[in-house]
Amino acid sequence: MGSDTTMTARRVATTVFVLLVAAAVGGFGVTPASGAATGVTGAAVTPSTVTTGDTTTVSVSLTVEGVDASDGTTGGSVTLSVPDAVDLTDARATNVAVGPNASGDSGTVDADAGTVTVTWDDDAGTADERLSVAVDVEDAVVTRTGDSSVTAAVDADATGGAEVTTTVGTVTAVASGSDRSVTGTPATLYLGERGVDLTGLDGVNPAGESQRLYGVSGDAEGSPARVAYTLAADVTAANGFVTGGYAATASGDTVVSVVRPRVTEVTLSPGSTPSSVDVANGSVPQSVSQLTVTAERNFADAENATVTVEDADGLDVTAQVTDSPTIATGESVTLDVSDLDAGDTT
Incomplete structure (x- = not known):
């Protein structure tokens, strides 16, 4: 049997981006500074799947717990950091929302640093506040397939150091x-x-x-x-x-x-299903109307194998014996040989 390679099998690998809020909380028994957060809940990143190389909008939302705004806070922030695999050159931070009592919320993108930062002021005078934070990162491009970790930091007291760490979601990039x-x-x-x-x-x-x-x-x-x-x-x-x-x-x-792609072994089994009986390089009686072809090859991860059938005169009769000569990974092809003349068939 001859073989060649086709590119019908599609496989995708994926890029997983884990958004984290990185930092440390003050020492045991120490009252957090004004504005400091104590936890993050309800974190989410959407969509969960994007296409590698395409522009996309990624939405991030989370709730910052235990914000102490009793003395007022100016410049609280959440900063998302992405790896080099995510291109922010043309990205914009839109639909920024921090609530319920925050004011002056805004979002900025630093493409060189690979960060998206949401900032706000909070002079509500509340000692134990829950702030919801949301931002859309428009026109981001995931340029690379593979696993990447992405970090973020919550600095609710605007001291320049993060107070809480958490995972806020995953995004899977598919090279479709x-x-x-x-x-x-x-x-x-x-x-x-x-x-x-x-x-x-x-x-x-x-x-x-x-x-x-x-x-x-x-x-x-x-x-x-x-x-x-x-x-x-x-x-x-x-x-x-x-x-x-x-x-x-x-x-x-x-x-x-x-x-080089190579077929290592071909098995011909009488009948319409694969079996342990192999008549390759042998003979079958004319009463056998079907032969099933299976193939072992070194390129199963990449391509399929294609069956070519030639009669005793060297003529290609593949179309006469099968409508589908391609053998996908783990599958077989059944040939209708009932109309072939007696003689050697390759």
């Missing part, structure tokens, strides 16, 4: 436009596959950028390869790829290993 995503190094790529998301690999550029890769081992040693988009890389000879290891920098470690 890619055929599959790879994480962890070295990742295995298959020569000829297309649309692979490389953004989760250390040292590889984020979504929206190109990438030069440096051959460091095997046939690739000393030869560069280049992809136009790290979110959907084509691992092709046209882009300079050969088998071997590639690094993201000239002196870096191997981040991807390119191998």
Whole structure:
């Protein structure tokens, strides 16, 4: 049986962003300073899933408990910090709301620092207040697939130090436009596959950028390869790829290993279902009208295998024996051989 590779299987890897409010509360038995918070409840981040490389609006809400505003507070704040994987270059803080007694609430984005800060004043004179805090971060872009932690800090007493730590939610980034995503190094790529998301690999550029890769081992040693988009890389000879290891920098470690896709074993079973009976390289009586094909291959994570059938004259008769010649991972293809003439079939 012949085989080739197709790119029908889609896998996505995900980026998990955990928003935390980082800090420490004053020592045991010490009364918090005016404005200081004692806890955070009701935290949430929406949406829970976004698309890697697309602009999105992320909404964050939480309730700050035990705020001591008895002496009045100016400049209380919650600061969200994001990793480099989240691009805030064009982001804006909108729909900022702090209540019930706060005033002057506002939101600012510092793209260079990777932070979104909500500030407020509170002169309600309340010793044990609950403040709800909400902000929309518009036009943020998650540029990288993989796990990232994101921190935030509550400084309700405006002293410059956070008082409470908590998790406020998770966001999962999905590379839905890619055929599959790879994480962890070295990742295995298959020569000829297309649309692979490389953004989760250390040292590889984020979504929206190109990438030069440096051959460091095997046939690739000393030869560069280049992809136009790290979110959907084509691992092709046209882009300079050969088998071997590639690094993201000239002196870096191997981040991807390119191998040739290969079918390692083909089993032909009489009948319409797979079985332990294998008649490959053997013969079957003409009374057998169906053969079921299963295949073991080294590229199950990336691609499917395609069955090609040739008759004794070398003519391609695949369309005559099956309407669906593709073998997905863990599946099989049944061939209708009832109309084939006697002789060798490949």
